[in-house]
Amino acid sequence: MKIDLHVHSKYSKRPSEWILKKLGCPESFTEPLDIYSIARERGMTHVTISDHNSIEGALEIAHLPGVIISEEVTTYFPEEGCKAHVLAVNISEKQHIEIQKAREDIFDLVTYFHQENIFHILAHQLYPVNDRLTVDHVEKCLLLFKNFELNGARNNRENSCLIEIVKLLNRETINRLSEKHQYAPLIQSPEQKILFAGSDDHSSLNIARSYTELDMDEISLLTLRDMEGRLPTVHSRHASPKTMAHNIYSIAWQFYKNRLHLQKYAAKDPLIRFLDQSLFVGCNGNHSIRSKMYSLWAARNYRKQKQPISESLTDLLRFEANRLIRENRDIMQRDTKASSFEEGREERWFNWIQQLSSRLMIHFSDHLMDHVSGANVFSIFHTIGSAGGLYTLLAPYFIAYSQFSKGRELGESVRRSVSQQQSPRYGEAHNERVKIAHLTDTLYEINGVAKTLQQQARLAAENNKDYTLITCDQDSLGDQRGVKKFEPIGTYELPEYPELKIFYPPLLDMLDYCQRKGFNQIQSSTPGPLGLAALAIARILKLPISGTYHTAIPQYVQILTGSRFMEELSWKFILWYYDQLDTIYVPSKSTENELLEKGIHGDKIKVYPRGIDIEQFHPSKRNGFFKPFFNADERIKFLYVGRVSKEKNLDLLVNAFKRLSGLSRVAHLTVVGDGPYLEEMKNDLNDFPCLFTGYLEGEALPAAYASSDVFVFPSTTDTFGNVVLEAQASGLPVIVTDQGGPCENMIPEKTGFLVHGGSQESLFQAMKVYADDISIAQKMSKAARAYMENRSFKKAFLETWELFRETAPPDMSTMS
Numbered sequence: 001m002k003i004d005l006h007v008h009s010k011y012s013k014r015p016s017e018w019i020l021k022k023l024g025c026p027e028s029f030t031e032p033l034d035i036y037s038i039a040r041e042r043g044m045t046h047v048t049i050s051d052h053n054s055i056e057g058a059l060e061i062a063h064l065p066g067v068i069i070s071e072e073v074t075t076y077f078p079e080e081g082c083k084a085h086v087l088a089v090n091i092s093e094k095q096h097i098e099i100q101k102a103r104e105d106i107f108d109l110v111t112y113f114h115q116e117n118i119f120h121i122l123a124h125q126l127y128p129v130n131d132r133l134t135v136d137h138v139e140k141c142l143l144l145f146k147n148f149e150l151n152g153a154r155n156n157r158e159n160s161c162l163i164e165i166v167k168l169l170n171r172e173t174i175n176r177l178s179e180k181h182q183y184a185p186l187i188q189s190p191e192q193k194i195l196f197a198g199s200d201d202h203s204s205l206n207i208a209r210s211y212t213e214l215d216m217d218e219i220s221l222l223t224l225r226d227m228e229g230r231l232p233t234v235h236s237r238h239a240s241p242k243t244m245a246h247n248i249y250s251i252a253w254q255f256y257k258n259r260l261h262l263q264k265y266a267a268k269d270p271l272i273r274f275l276d277q278s279l280f281v282g283c284n285g286n287h288s289i290r291s292k293m294y295s296l297w298a299a300r301n302y303r304k305q306k307q308p309i310s311e312s313l314t315d316l317l318r319f320e321a322n323r324l325i326r327e328n329r330d331i332m333q334r335d336t337k338a339s340s341f342e343e344g345r346e347e348r349w350f351n352w353i354q355q356l357s358s359r360l361m362i363h364f365s366d367h368l369m370d371h372v373s374g375a376n377v378f379s380i381f382h383t384i385g386s387a388g389g390l391y392t393l394l395a396p397y398f399i400a401y402s403q404f405s406k407g408r409e410l411g412e413s414v415r416r417s418v419s420q421q422q423s424p425r426y427g428e429a430h431n432e433r434v435k436i437a438h439l440t441d442t443l444y445e446i447n448g449v450a451k452t453l454q455q456q457a458r459l460a461a462e463n464n465k466d467y468t469l470i471t472c473d474q475d476s477l478g479d480q481r482g483v484k485k486f487e488p489i490g491t492y493e494l495p496e497y498p499e500l501k502i503f504y505p506p507l508l509d510m511l512d513y514c515q516r517k518g519f520n521q522i523q524s525s526t527p528g529p530l531g532l533a534a535l536a537i538a539r540i541l542k543l544p545i546s547g548t549y550h551t552a553i554p555q556y557v558q559i560l561t562g563s564r565f566m567e568e569l570s571w572k573f574i575l576w577y578y579d580q581l582d583t584i585y586v587p588s589k590s591t592e593n594e595l596l597e598k599g600i601h602g603d604k605i606k607v608y609p610r611g612i613d614i615e616q617f618h619p620s621k622r623n624g625f626f627k628p629f630f631n632a633d634e635r636i637k638f639l640y641v642g643r644v645s646k647e648k649n650l651d652l653l654v655n656a657f658k659r660l661s662g663l664s665r666v667a668h669l670t671v672v673g674d675g676p677y678l679e680e681m682k683n684d685l686n687d688f689p690c691l692f693t694g695y696l697e698g699e700a701l702p703a704a705y706a707s708s709d710v711f712v713f714p715s716t717t718d719t720f721g722n723v724v725l726e727a728q729a730s731g732l733p734v735i736v737t738d739q740g741g742p743c744e745n746m747i748p749e750k751t752g753f754l755v756h757g758g759s760q761e762s763l764f765q766a767m768k769v770y771a772d773d774i775s776i777a778q779k780m781s782k783a784a785r786a787y788m789e790n791r792s793f794k795k796a797f798l799e800t801w802e803l804f805r806e807t808a809p810p811d812m813s814t815m816s
Contacts, residue, residue, distance in 0.1 A: 001045055001046050001213070001214040001215075001216050001217055002043060002044050002045045002046070002211055002212075002213050003044055003045070003046040003047065003048060003068070003211060003212055003214070004039060004044055004047075004048075004198055004199050004201070004207060004208045004210065004211040004212075005048060005050065005070070005087060005089060005121065005149075005196055005197070005198040005211070005212055006050050006072070006087060006123060006149065006151070006152070006198025006199060006200045006201075007035055007039070007047075007048065007049055007050060007198070007199060007200075007201050007207055008027065008028040008030070008049070008050065008051055008052070008057075008072075008200075008201060008202045009028055009030050009031065009032045009035055009049050009051055009057030009060075010026060010028055010029050010030060010031060010032075010057070011028075011032075011049075011051040011054045011056040011057040012026060012027050012028045012051040012052045012054070012057075012072075012202065013026040013027070013052075013054075014026070014027065014052065015027035015251075016129075024255075025251060025252065025255030026251075026255075027052075027202055027251065028051075028202040028203065028251065029203070029251055029254035029255055029258065030201075030202075030203065030204040030254075032049055032057040032058070032060040032061045033060070033061060034204060034281075035047065035049055035057070035061070035204065035207060036061045036064055036067070038204060038207045038208075038281055039207050039208055040066075042207060042208040043208065044208055044211060045066060045217075046066040046067070046068060046219065047061070047064070047066055047067050047068070048067065048068040048069070048070040048089065049061070049070065050070040050071055050072040050087050050089075050198075051071055051072065052071070052072050052074060053071060053072070053073060053074055053100060053103070054071060055069050055070070055071050055091070055093065055096045058070060058071070059093070066219070068089065068090050068219055068222065069090065069091055069092070069093075069096075070087060070088060070089045070090065070091065071087075071088055071091065071096060071099070072085050072086070072087055072088075072123060073085065073086045073087075073088050073099055073103050073109065074103065075103045075104070075105070075106040075109045076103075076104060076105065076106060077106055077137055077140070078104070078105045078106075078107075080132055080134075080137075081130070081132060082129075082130065082132035082133055082134070082137050083129040083130045083132070084106055084122065084125075084129065084137075084141070085122075085123040085124065085129060086106075086109065086120050086121065086122055086123060086145075087120060087121040087122075087123050087149065087198070088113070088118055088119075088120050089118075089119045089120065089121065089222055090118075090119055090219060090222035090223065091118055095116055095118060098112060098116075099112065106144065107144070107183075110144050110145070110186065111186070113224065114186050114187075114224065117223045117224045117225055118223070118224060119147075119222050119223050119224050119226075119227050120145075120147065120224070121145075121147040121148065121149050121196050121198075122141055122144075122145040122147065122148050122149060123149045123151060123198070123200070124149060124151040124153075124154050124158065124200070125138065125141055125145075125148055125149070125158075125162065126138065126158040126161060126162060126407055126410055126411045126414070127151070127154050127158060127406065127407060128406055128407050128410065131406075133407065133410065134410075135410065135413050135414050135417050136181070138410070138414045139177050139180070139181060139414070139417065139418075140177075140181050140183065142165075142169065142174070142177060142190075142193075142418075143174070143177055143178055143181065143183050143184075143185045143190060144183075144185070144186075145187070145193075146187040146188075146190070146192075146193060146194060147193070147194050147195075147196055147227075148162060148166070148193055148194070148195055148196070149195070149196055149197065149198055150162070150163075150195055150196070150197045150198075150210065150234055150236045151198065151200050151210075151239075152197065152198060152199040152200055152201075152206065152209050152210025152236055152237065152239055153199065153200035153201070153202075153206070153239050153243065153244060153247070154200070154239060154404075155239070155404045156238040156239065157408075157411065158407070158411055159236065161411030161412065161414070161415060162195070162411070163195070164415055165411070165414055165415050165418055166193045166195065168415065168418045168419050169191045169192075169193065169418065170191050171191050173191065173418055174190045174191045188228065194227075194230075194231065194232065195232075195234055196212045196232055196234060197210040197211055197212045197234035197235060197236040198210055198211070198212070199211070201247070202247055202251060203246075203247040203248075203250035203251050203254070203279075204250070204280070204281045205246060205247060205250055205279075205281055205345070205346075206239075206243065206247065207281075209237045209239070210234075210235060210236040210237055211234075211235050212232045212233070212234055212235070213232060213233040213234075213235065214230065214232050214233075215230070216230070240346075240404075241397065241400035241401040241403070241404045241512070241515060242346045242347065242349075242350045242397075242400070242512070243346050243400075244396075244399075244400035244403060244404070245346075245350070245396040245397045245399070245400035245401075246279075246345070246346040246349050246350075246396075248396035248399065248400065249279055249349065249353075249396050250279040250280065252396075253275055253276075253279040253280065254279070254280060257276070257280075263276070270322065270325050270326075271318065271321050271322055271325060274325050278345065278348070278349050278352070279349075316360055316363060317356075317360065317393070320356055320359045320360060321356055323359075324352065324355055324356055324359075328352075350397075350508070350512075353393070353394070353397070353508070354506060354508045354509060356393075357393055357394055357507075357508065358489035358490070358504075358506060359489075360393075361489060361490070361504060361507075362489055362490035362504060394507075394508065397508055397511070398536075398540050401511055401512075401515055401540050401541060402540050402541070402542065404515065405515070405540070405541045405542045405543075406542070408542070433466055434465070434466065434520065434521060434801070434804055434805055435466040435517075435518060435519050435520045435521065436466065436467045436468070436519065436520075436521045436522075436523055436804065437468050437470055437514050437517070437519040437521070437522050437523070437534075437537075438453070438456075438467065438468065438469050438470065438523040438524075438525065439470045439471070439510075439522070439523070439524050439525070439530045439531065439533060439534040439537075440453055440469060440470070440471050440524075440525035440526065440530055441471065441472060441502070441503060441505075441525075441526055441528050441529060441530040441531075442525060442526060449525065449550055449551070449722075451722060452610070452722060453469055453525065455613065455793050455797070456469075456797055457469050457480070457481070457482035457483055458481075458482070459793065459794055459797045460482055460797075461481050461482045463794075463797075463798065465801060467482060468482060468483070468484055468517070468519070469482060469483045469484070470483075470484045470485075470486070470510065470513070470514075470530075471483065471484075471485055471486070471530070472485070472486045472487070472488045472503040472504075472505040472506075472529075472530060473485055473488065473503060484513065486505060486506055486509060486510060486513075487506070488503035488504055488505060488506070489504045489505070489506050490503075490504040491503055491504070502528065502529060503529065503530075504529055505529055505530055505533045507533050507536060507537075510533055510537060511536070511537050511540060511541075514537050514541060515541060519541075519543065520543060520544075521543060521544055521545075521546070521804065522534050522537055522538040522541075522543050522544070522545040522546075523545070523546050523547065523548070524545065524546070524547040524548070524581070525547070525548050525550070526551065527547075527553070527573065527574055527577040527578070531547065531577065532577075534547075535577070535580055535581075544582045544583075545580075545581050545582055546581055546582055546583035546584070546585060546804075547577075547578060547581045547583075547584055547585070548584075548585045548586070548587075548608075549578060549584055549585070549586050549591060549595065549719065550586075550587055550591075550719050550720060551719065553570055553574055554567045554568075554570040554571045554574060555567070555647065555716075555717040557570040558570075571598065575598055575599060575600065578595070578600060578604075579600060579601075581604065582604070583604055583606055584600065584604050584605050584606070585606050585607075585608045585800075585803070586605055586606070586607055586608070586719065587607070587608065587610050587719050587720035587741050588607065588719060588720055588740070588741030588744045588745075589607060589744060590719075590739070590740055590741055590743070590744060591719040591720075591740075591741055592605050592607055606803055608799075608800045608803055609795075609796040609799045609800060610720060610722070610725070610745070610791075610796055611725075611791045611792050611793035611794070611795055611796025611797065612722070612725040612726055612729050612788060612791055612792070612793055613729075613792075613793050614729050614788055614789065614791065614792050614793075616702055617702050617705060617706075617725075617726045617727075617729035617730045618702070618706065618729065618730065618731075618785075619706055619730060619731030619781070619785055620706070621699070621702040621703050621705070621706035621707075621730065622703075622706035622707050622731075623703050623706070623707060624707060625700075625703040625704050625706075625707035626668075626670065626691070626704075626707055626708075629691050635666050635667065635668040635689070636664075636666055636667055636668070636709050636710065636770060636771050636774055636777070637668050637670060637707070637708040637709045637710070638657070638667065638668065638669045638670070638708070638709070638710050638711075638712050638767060638770075639669075639670050639672070639704065639705065639708035639709075639710065639711050639712065639727070639732070640653060640669070640670070640671050640672065640673075640711075640712050640713065641672040641673060641701070641704075641705070641711070641723045641726070641727070642672075642673050642713070642715070642723050643673055643674075643675045644671060644673045644674055644675035644676075644677050644678040644681060645675040645676055645677050646676075646677050647715070647717050648677075648713075648714065648715040648717070648718075649714040649715055649716060649737075649757075649758065650677055650681060650714065652714050652758070652759075652760045652763055653669075653712060653714050653763065654681060654684045654685060655760050655764075656760050656763040656764040656767055657669050657685070657688065657690070657767070658684075658685070658688060659764050660764060660767050660768060660771060661688050661689065663768070663771075664768075664771040664772075666771065667689070667767070667771050668689045668690070668691070669685070669688070669689070669690045669691070669712075670690070670691045670692075670693065670704065670708065671690065671691070671692050671693070672693050672694075672695070672696050672701070672704055673694070673695060674694055674695055678692065701726075702726075702730060705726060705727055705730035705732060706730045706731060706732075708730075708732055709732065709770070709774065709777050710732060710733055710734075710735065710767070710770045710777050711723070711724070711727035711728075711732040711733070711734045711735070711752075712734075712735045712763075712767065713727075713734065713735065713736050713737075713742055714735075714737060714755075714763055715737065715740065715742070716737050716739035716740055716757035716758060717740060718740045718741055718742055719740060719741045720741040720742070720745070721736065721740065721741055721742030721745065724736055724742045724745050724746060725745055725788065725791060727784075728745075728746065728751055728752075728784035728785065728787060728788045729784075729785065729788040729791070730785075731781040731782070731784060731785045732781065732784060733751055733752040733753075733770070733776075733777050733780035733781060733783075733784055734746050734751065734752035734753075734784070735752055735753050735755060735763065735766045735767065736752065736753075736754060736755070737754070737755055737756065737757035737758075738754045738755070738756060738757055739757035739758075740757075746784075746787070747783070747787060750780065750783050750787075751780055751783050751784040751787050752780060752784065753766040753769070
């Protein structure tokens with residue numbers, strides 16, 4: 001006997017997923033006769049239908065050979081209202097009526113099953129149906145039930161955990177649980193459990209994906225007593241979120257197809273034909289020559305259509321869907337007959353939805369960025385509203401990945417309870433560790449944030465920390481150790497910042513990657529597109545999320561656009577975003593105070609340590625780097641390193657240096673970096689002793705630092721200023737402003753000077769002190785290096801990792 005013990009028909013009418021409720025469709029649309037035909041074609045010798053609290057579907061095919069009447073009974077633990085689902089197999093109509101009377105109390109229901117000798121199986125026992133399932137409930141189920149299901153539609157983690165729990169059971173454990181819950185099992189040898197398999201199919205796509213094989217051929221033997229001692233063979237294929245989402249799309253499609261009578265258009269409309277082939281079993285794609293000729297004519301007609309001017313999601317959806325079908329002719333040739341069980345179908349559907357949603361997202365994102373750049377407020381909100389419709393298109397995947405994340409810690413907690421194993425302190429066990437996915441759109445740029453992230457990835461690998469940087473970039477760089485790079489679905493170049501590009505991430509691919517890799521913490525480095533993706537992934541997978549606030553974006557926006565309104569709009573978004581996070585890591589107290597003043601709750605904010613590679617940046621790297629450019633020995637060499645942009649207050653540095661040059665012939669300025677202000681700065685300093693090197697990499701940058709005398713950093717918008725640490729580690733005294741993070745990473749009057757933010761006069765006076773007496777710089781040089789000796793990057797990284805552990809939820813160790 002080969003039988004799929006868990007299949008739903010159109011008589012399962014109450015959907016559990018909200019999107020199906022919104023559509024007003026049942027949770028299954030499959031005709032009972034189709035279930036029978038598909039199951040038999042896929043090798044099942046016997047067929048049953050297990051609708052929710054209904055046997056109508058099974059009765060409809062009861063006259064056919066090999067049919068068994070069953071149902072999936074919804075029952076409750078009476079005290080807490082926790083739901084459980086039990087498969088009642090091989091029952092009569094009279095027994096069905098009595099089951100409905102007894103099902104309000106799971107203890108009464110089990111008692112009735114034993115009285116009537118009804119074979120029954122607890123379904124998806126580790127899945128919290130109404131989110132009330134606890135370890136106590138599962139323990140009681142171990143006393144109540146002999147037979148358990150390996151469910152073909154749920155996370156295989158639950159099935160694997162169940163198998164392990166069953167192996168751990170012994171008589172001593174059962175006695176302990178029986179005493180704990182004051183319940184004596186009705187079953188014989190309660191420590192010996194039997195596992196069965198069912199597909200839990202709702203769409204017809206996965207009938208017989210999982211099934212049970214029994215050494216019997218008489219239906220009459222399917223009773224509680226006759227099954228005692230029989231050991232079935234289970235055939236269970238692993239399901240994934242893609243499987244569940246594919247089923248939801250299928251149910252919705254079947255609902256609309258029937259409601260709108262779309263079947264008659266399948267031969268004429270390529271899109272309807274494609275949807276029918278992808279989401280419905282039984283459509284074999286064979287059409288008449290006339291239908292195929294019509295399809296070719298329709299394809300040529302679609303090619304003539306232009307992308308609709310309207311921002312209507314419906315218009316764009318149909319246009320892009322047809323374009324995708326035209327570009328992928330082979331997808332219309334797939335054989336989707338019921339007998340051809342094809343696991344690759346759900347993967348192809350995932351890829352198709354990813355491509356379709358990506359094209360729509362590019363359209364809406366480009367419109368949104370255009371409106372933001374132009375400060376078109378009403379258009380911004382209109383575009384956001386239109387793009388919000390994409391949520392409905394992708395909702396089945398969001399639901400599926402969320403469902404597969406439910407109860408992540410429950411099975412492990414039950415396993416520990418059964419084995420009486422004490423929970424280790426968080427992170428102690430090798431296989432119970434912090435596993436972080438850090439999403440960033442700043443990794444390959446030449447700035448402090450990117451350098452820090454790259455060093456973190458390297459140190460994580462060297463110190464056996466499970467840390468993966470996830471980024472999105474169009475460069476051809478391959479994945480590095482500890483880095484996962486995704487191709488962007490689109491790119492937007494900011495008019496105000498041509499070298500800074502915004503990449504639109506492939507959300508579904510990233511979501512799937514994070515789910516498969518089993519990360520238990522999500523981190524975000526920016527509130528940009530990757531940051532929004534991080535937030536979505538964390539919410540869908542039910543994971544804690546933290547973020548680093550290291551760029552004063554609103555201040556940048558004000559400087560670049562000159563608009564106070566755009567600055568305020570940026571603040572509203574920034575505060576909304578960071579308020580969604582569980583923990584916010586900031587690089588300095590000044591940044592913490594700024595966020596506190598803006599209304600972020602202090603309990604969320606943690607100042608994390610920052611370090612520098614004190615071996616790479618070292619005074620010993622002083623090698624006369626500037627001799628080829630000017631007579632270095634006769635000049636005091638001021639150095640600036642960083643983005644050459646207005647928000648760094650470089651116009652103040654230009655004017656202060658011009659004034660200093662008029663008084664002192666020995667001052668020289670070197671600017672290392674690139675940016676939108678570079679050409680203007682070059683023109684302003686064309687007649688002055690100034691060197692522009694562009695970006696320096698490798699050993700050239702440490703040599704430039706060490707071969708200089710004083711580091712100047714006039715920015716007031718930096719939350720940290722990594723270059724200030726690099727300079728001091730190289731033995732340079734620094735000049736920084738009293739605003740932002742850099743001033744917290746130097747010792748005033750000892751490793752450098754503080755100047756008033758935005759004050760050209762204050763900056764000039766500080767530079768003049770060094771120009772007048774080079775010995776001051778030389779004295780501060782030693783103090784600067786000594787100050788950095790205890791700021792190694794490795795030390796800072798390991799201290800930060802401890803912060804990650806401390807801020808993790810108490811149950812995090814069970815989520816690996």
